[in-house]
Amino acid sequence: xxxxxxxxxxxxxxxxxxxxxxxxxxxxxxxxxxxxxxRRLLDMGITEGVQIKIKKIAPLGDPIDIELRGYELxxxxxxxxxxxxxxxx
Amino acid sequence: MRIALxxxxxxxxxxxxxxxxxxxxKVGNWPGVTVERKVGIIRGTNFEIIDLPGIYSLxxxxxxxxxxxxxxxxxxxxxILNIIDSTxxxxxxxxxxxxxxxxxxxxxxxxxxxxxxxxxxxxDLKTLEDLLDTTIxxxxxxxxxxxxxxxxxxxxxxxxxxxxxxxxxxxxxxxxVEIEKIVDTGHSKFLAIKLxxxxxxxxxxxxxxxxxxxxxxxxxYNRDMEQVIADxxxxxxxxxxxxxIVAKKDQITWTDRLDSVFLNKYAAIPIFMxxxxxxxxxxxxPVGGWTVEFVDQYVGLAGQWLDSVLVSVGAxxxxxxxxxxxxxxxxxxxxxxxPQLIILFILISxxxxxxxxxxxxxxxxxxxxxxxxSGKSLIxxxxxxxxxxxxxxxxxxxxxxxxxxxxxxxxxxxxxxAKLPIITLFAGYFFNDYSGLASASLYFLAIFIILxxxxxxxxxxxxxxxxxxxxxxxxxxMPSIRYVLHDVSLKAxxxxxxxxxxxxxxxxxxxxxxxFSWRFTYGIDPSDSILASLGNVFAWVFYPMLGxxxxxxxxxxIQGLVAKEQVVASMAIIAGYSDTTSEGLLIFGSGAFxxxxxxxxxxxxxxxxxxxxxxxxxxxxxxxxxxxxxxxKAVIFQTGLAWVLGVIxxxxxxxxxxxx
Numbered sequence: 001x002x003x004x005x006x007x008x009x010x011x012x013x014x015x016x017x018x019x020x021x022x023x024x025x026x027x028x029x030x031x032x033x034x035x036x037x038x039r040r041l042l043d044m045g046i047t048e049g050v051q052i053k054i055k056k057i058a059p060l061g062d063p064i065d066i067e068l069r070g071y072e073l074x075x076x077x078x079x080x081x082x083x084x085x086x087x088x089x
Numbered sequence: 090m091r092i093a094l095x096x097x098x099x100x101x102x103x104x105x106x107x108x109x110x111x112x113x114x115k116v117g118n119w120p121g122v123t124v125e126r127k128v129g130i131i132r133g134t135n136f137e138i139i140d141l142p143g144i145y146s147l148x149x150x151x152x153x154x155x156x157x158x159x160x161x162x163x164x165x166x167x168x169i170l171n172i173i174d175s176t177x178x179x180x181x182x183x184x185x186x187x188x189x190x191x192x193x194x195x196x197x198x199x200x201x202x203x204x205x206x207x208x209x210x211x212x213d214l215k216t217l218e219d220l221l222d223t224t225i226x227x228x229x230x231x232x233x234x235x236x237x238x239x240x241x242x243x244x245x246x247x248x249x250x251x252x253x254x255x256x257x258x259x260x261x262x263x264x265x266v267e268i269e270k271i272v273d274t275g276h277s278k279f280l281a282i283k284l285x286x287x288x289x290x291x292x293x294x295x296x297x298x299x300x301x302x303x304x305x306x307x308x309x310y311n312r313d314m315e316q317v318i319a320d321x322x323x324x325x326x327x328x329x330x331x332x333x334i335v336a337k338k339d340q341i342t343w344t345d346r347l348d349s350v351f352l353n354k355y356a357a358i359p360i361f362m363x364x365x366x367x368x369x370x371x372x373x374x375p376v377g378g379w380t381v382e383f384v385d386q387y388v389g390l391a392g393q394w395l396d397s398v399l400v401s402v403g404a405x406x407x408x409x410x411x412x413x414x415x416x417x418x419x420x421x422x423x424x425x426x427x428p429q430l431i432i433l434f435i436l437i438s439x440x441x442x443x444x445x446x447x448x449x450x451x452x453x454x455x456x457x458x459x460x461x462x463s464g465k466s467l468i469x470x471x472x473x474x475x476x477x478x479x480x481x482x483x484x485x486x487x488x489x490x491x492x493x494x495x496x497x498x499x500x501x502x503x504x505x506x507a508k509l510p511i512i513t514l515f516a517g518y519f520f521n522d523y524s525g526l527a528s529a530s531l532y533f534l535a536i537f538i539i540l541x542x543x544x545x546x547x548x549x550x551x552x553x554x555x556x557x558x559x560x561x562x563x564x565x566x567m568p569s570i571r572y573v574l575h576d577v578s579l580k581a582x583x584x585x586x587x588x589x590x591x592x593x594x595x596x597x598x599x600x601x602x603x604x605f606s607w608r609f610t611y612g613i614d615p616s617d618s619i620l621a622s623l624g625n626v627f628a629w630v631f632y633p634m635l636g637x638x639x640x641x642x643x644x645x646x647i648q649g650l651v652a653k654e655q656v657v658a659s660m661a662i663i664a665g666y667s668d669t670t671s672e673g674l675l676i677f678g679s680g681a682f683x684x685x686x687x688x689x690x691x692x693x694x695x696x697x698x699x700x701x702x703x704x705x706x707x708x709x710x711x712x713x714x715x716x717x718x719x720x721x722k723a724v725i726f727q728t729g730l731a732w733v734l735g736v737i738x739x740x741x742x743x744x745x746x747x748x749x
Contacts (some may be wrong), residue, residue: 015626022652030316034149034557035250037557037559038315038316039148039150039315040145040150040488040559041559042146042315042316042319042320043146043148043150043183044145044180044559045179045180045183045323047316047319047323047324048316048320049320050323055350056348056562057354058352058357058451058452058454058455059354059355059358059452060452060453060455060456061455062454062455062458063451063454063455063464063558063560065384065451065562066413069177069179069180070176070177070178070179070180070210070336071177071180071560071561072561072562072612073560073561073562074451074454074459074558074559074560074561074562075557075558075559076454076557076558078555078557079557079558
């Protein structure tokens, strides 16, 4: 949680959990270790190159609601931290 | 003809199913309402239609999703009716492309076109139809538009027979064809792709040849094949999207506006608490309690009237007693609570259909995660305030096995509607002016005990266990008043039926047991009855929390296993037998239950709240936990905990009574 304050700008490589509300990024790679979970994330459309926007953050800071492919999905920070992204805005 | 209704979670499958078949299956606005497959006949035809639990792909992640996949893969299906939510078409098509691989005819019902339209999503139906080579019919299941046409299409068999389009790249497609030749069973294309993905559920279908082809393939891609296939599938869909769909970007929808309030960083929790307090206040608290008193007057009058009728027709004393002291006292005592329960059912129905339930799961996940549960556990807990049985079933949407089992185990702790009569009765009598506070405290105690037990189990039993949380946030919807009324009347009717069947039967049994001695003589002192001797066998169990040897309270509590309302019904019958001493509430004025003090009353409530639920809920636990052994463990845990809590509460209460 320490690095939450650091702001990532366009073109930066980071993980999805480091982004702030409203930021967008493109998925580069899924590091998810749990096979079943990774399969599920792929099924839900978190594939390479997809654009994701941080839409809402739960009042208690976790989980986070992301927007992709025209719908919204909630995931915990620890799972978002396994998704490498390139920041778009 | 056999038609399978398939689609993403919360895409409106059950709403459409109800329309097509004229039945009334449960619907709700959160992902995963349907957890079992349901069969119906489409109106005006002899087509069988099966409503399957929502899925996102044919690779199951949770139990109920496996039901859908197994069904499609193993059973004979003549047509798949694929329902698609127009507002999230990309994700929906991901499933569609997989359904097409099954080589079963597919027809698409494009649902919620009106909502998509409002959100500025323009779908070119013709192009979409051509690209997928599948018949697409725009419908609105909620507004019932075009559903008749849908039936016509199915009747006429007038839909496109999809020709498989190449959706993967050349190398992959070639490998699929090769493997298809080798496996050569039904659904060979689907199977070939599953084998390439290395889906563990299809391991049995591998042979040397397929393994060789797949090894070659993955070495040429140098990436995980599962990922390659998902990527390419979505790429294919993106192309379709670009050709057929125009969407306005970054629309601020109503849902966003509402969420900025309901999910506001500072307001979310206070709003949630206010809503929950409102539900409680109206159903369990003062308003609900008032309706019970109101109805009670009329039930009392009905009793007097019935009494005089029976006397005038010259009924024998024992038959009169059976009707008045047995049937009316038992089942009638339960019907007092009907208006209160109707209020509760209305409120739960509202929570279920608006979409707020998923929000609660979302923002409370943090807290539940800490104690080893999931935010999704909240859905069973809220439904559980109505009835534990559907609540336990709804725990299926929880992805993680451990979290799911813990949720199933803890759901019966939430005071269900059948426990409400116990709470209302005791709190109303012993905590007069503070009855609202007393009953509220029980709900808080339930929540506290749930969190505490989960936390302890996490620390002791499931150390180091981690899990994930995947939840889709649905749009807010205006609840359909008609649906709410219907849902509520079904539940209320089920309650009346229970009062008229199980409760009535149990009341008659109790009346027989209390009216007769072991020698079957009638007109004995209740303490010589069969019931008394049975109660005396177990009365020691309750002694530490009642401070009195009471077979009356003992048999009543045990009857909670039949149905929790029966506790009150039984007390009413037994009270009717002992000499009524004072006016006011019959039960606590009687010699049988006059011993109750505030502390033993509270302890008795606590015991009934936490102990083993009714047989119905125990059955549901057995089904969902998988084995009888786990069920027994759960029941013993619940009852043991209830006993310990009851004893603690009683002794603390007694201490306070002495001190104050």
